[in-house]
Amino acid sequence: MEKKHSSHQFRSNTLPALVMVGPVALLLVLLVAVPLVYVAVMSFCTTDEYYNVVFKFSLANYGKLLSPDYIKIYGQSILIAFITTLLCILIAYPFSYIIARTKSKRKQLFYMLVIIPFWTNSLIRVYGWRTFLGTNGWLNNALQALHITTEPLDFLYNQGTTVLGMVYCLIPFMILPLYTAIEKLDGSLLEASSDLGAKPVKTFFEVILPLTASGIFSGSIMVFIPCLGYFFVSNILGGGNSDVIGNLIERQFKSGNNWPLGAALSIILILVTLLLVKIYKKLGGDMDSLGV
Amino acid sequence: MKKKIISLMMCAALAMTALTGCGGTEKKADNGEINIFVWTEYVPESVFDKFEEETGIKCNVSTYSSNEDMLAKVKSEAEGTYDIVLPSDYMVQSLIEQGMVEELDKEALTNLSNIGESYLNPSYDPGNVYSVPYQGGVAAIAVNTAKIDKEIKSYDDLFDPSLEGQLVVLDDYRAVIGMTARSLGYSMNETDPDKLAEIETKLLTLKNNVKLYDSDSPKSALISGDANVGMIWSAEIALSMEENPDIKVVYPEEGAYVFMDNWMILKGCKNYDAAMKFINFMLDTESAQLVSEEFPYLCPNTAAVEAMGSDYSENEAKNPPAEVISSGEYVENLDNETLEIYNEMWTKLKE
Numbered sequence: 001m002e003k004k005h006s007s008h009q010f011r012s013n014t015l016p017a018l019v020m021v022g023p024v025a026l027l028l029v030l031l032v033a034v035p036l037v038y039v040a041v042m043s044f045c046t047t048d049e050y051y052n053v054v055f056k057f058s059l060a061n062y063g064k065l066l067s068p069d070y071i072k073i074y075g076q077s078i079l080i081a082f083i084t085t086l087l088c089i090l091i092a093y094p095f096s097y098i099i100a101r102t103k104s105k106r107k108q109l110f111y112m113l114v115i116i117p118f119w120t121n122s123l124i125r126v127y128g129w130r131t132f133l134g135t136n137g138w139l140n141n142a143l144q145a146l147h148i149t150t151e152p153l154d155f156l157y158n159q160g161t162t163v164l165g166m167v168y169c170l171i172p173f174m175i176l177p178l179y180t181a182i183e184k185l186d187g188s189l190l191e192a193s194s195d196l197g198a199k200p201v202k203t204f205f206e207v208i209l210p211l212t213a214s215g216i217f218s219g220s221i222m223v224f225i226p227c228l229g230y231f232f233v234s235n236i237l238g239g240g241n242s243d244v245i246g247n248l249i250e251r252q253f254k255s256g257n258n259w260p261l262g263a264a265l266s267i268i269l270i271l272v273t274l275l276l277v278k279i280y281k282k283l284g285g286d287m288d289s290l291g292v
Numbered sequence: 293m294k295k296k297i298i299s300l301m302m303c304a305a306l307a308m309t310a311l312t313g314c315g316g317t318e319k320k321a322d323n324g325e326i327n328i329f330v331w332t333e334y335v336p337e338s339v340f341d342k343f344e345e346e347t348g349i350k351c352n353v354s355t356y357s358s359n360e361d362m363l364a365k366v367k368s369e370a371e372g373t374y375d376i377v378l379p380s381d382y383m384v385q386s387l388i389e390q391g392m393v394e395e396l397d398k399e400a401l402t403n404l405s406n407i408g409e410s411y412l413n414p415s416y417d418p419g420n421v422y423s424v425p426y427q428g429g430v431a432a433i434a435v436n437t438a439k440i441d442k443e444i445k446s447y448d449d450l451f452d453p454s455l456e457g458q459l460v461v462l463d464d465y466r467a468v469i470g471m472t473a474r475s476l477g478y479s480m481n482e483t484d485p486d487k488l489a490e491i492e493t494k495l496l497t498l499k500n501n502v503k504l505y506d507s508d509s510p511k512s513a514l515i516s517g518d519a520n521v522g523m524i525w526s527a528e529i530a531l532s533m534e535e536n537p538d539i540k541v542v543y544p545e546e547g548a549y550v551f552m553d554n555w556m557i558l559k560g561c562k563n564y565d566a567a568m569k570f571i572n573f574m575l576d577t578e579s580a581q582l583v584s585e586e587f588p589y590l591c592p593n594t595a596a597v598e599a600m601g602s603d604y605s606e607n608e609a610k611n612p613p614a615e616v617i618s619s620g621e622y623v624e625n626l627d628n629e630t631l632e633i634y635n636e637m638w639t640k641l642k643e
Binding site: 047049050051052067069070072073076131134135136137152154156157235239240241243247248251254255256257258259 | 358360361363364367386389390457463464465466502503504505506516517518627628631632635636638639640642643
């Protein structure tokens, strides 16, 4: 009797849940948990003379992470990510504000304009910038044709172009959460503020900004973190002169052939990410707007 | 109850859709198929088509962009995933030492006589037991003579302060460090810590001169004018010369970094005879010509070189002079500690 009851319970409660959640859970385990554990284990391994990963416990990889050369690159990486995030906020905020608050019928169109570039691979778009900014690129040709400059200017292959590429690739991740936050803004609060005598500037800093801060936070997280890893942008537009942490990882997995060290670097990147998300949560950030 | 049954059925249906695509049809390796794993932008489509037409053996081609990528991929896949690979000199040696390759059947290599004497019996595979050469090249110097007045004759000249921000160099640490070592008169495979320290000091002075690091298509920066001097593969220089006649090729006085890529058959190859047929086909004169037309690297096939005439043989970038090859140096496998020093100085250069 007891057994029959429990099997009935299994069928009516557990089985549907298992069937619904099971495949997703399986995918998550296979595609997220297992690789993460694999990377974590590998970061404690060493390599033999043929670069094979040998499962011999060692902390040497983590020791190497503290070398001054690497620390310089972490610093450079964080600086690039910080400037990129700041520029993204400055550009994306007014833009999102306008498309979120506009009464125009074109609102959807503006929104689509942000999303459409996503349909082209970012690698191709970044290569496009290289052609555009080159010595014989469109920009230089146009400047010379308009007699603004006489000699072609050197735009490419420095930290500036790396930042430009990063901003270009990542700005949608800033616009989308800002748009959501600004759209949620209650118009009556703005009216109240103005009724009570606040000037627009004051309204902005004391009403609008605090109410949309969550959007800025989540946008910043979504821009800052990928920025540390987007090695292809610094490769293509930085010409290899402005490495980010992602380049270090790529190098260890490819030419450097030291997968354990690459894994240790990846673990550091994952920890930084977790730390930032934790801070975000602590500051009252909404996990839903991060898409997690 | 009915509702529950329906919901259960829907769940089952969902679960089924989640699993579609998991099964699929297993590809059976029939007798007429070989899996070839080659460098990207190196073996033209036309040769594979020609081989398929002539023999009826189907070629499944995949590509890689570095020897290390290839090694990692081969190791992580099941034996028999790839039958034929195209590694460079030092990797040939490494694959042999690790017992990953099959001996080649000399009887089947009827076209081996097309290969020039000087390209046979290399130090990395004495007697060509496991490998035969495909194409090679030199990490040579390209100069846009319309933009650069300074006469450049050696790797050492690339360090001249007057070339600030002018250089495109290979994004390859062994090539750039090797070039620095050669410019000091040392070996590209230097292991002595004192000499390496000296190399590092010199290497870091290159930093100001480098505009960009690019291994994938360094000719683009030369053609577009973003860089006016390059330390890049000879064939890339040949292709850039076709676009801009002001670009000249210079072979460094100190002796250049040379490489040779070679055909090998991996252990576990499912169709050894077909693989041998393919390798022999690649040694054929006509195949080598087809290859050179599209990717003008150093062609070790002397019969093909004769057939191609002066367009190939008199073009110094396509066909580096024999003394450049004989005075050149191959990259060799180094021990892990030394490689780490190399990696460290590379990181310092690029930070």
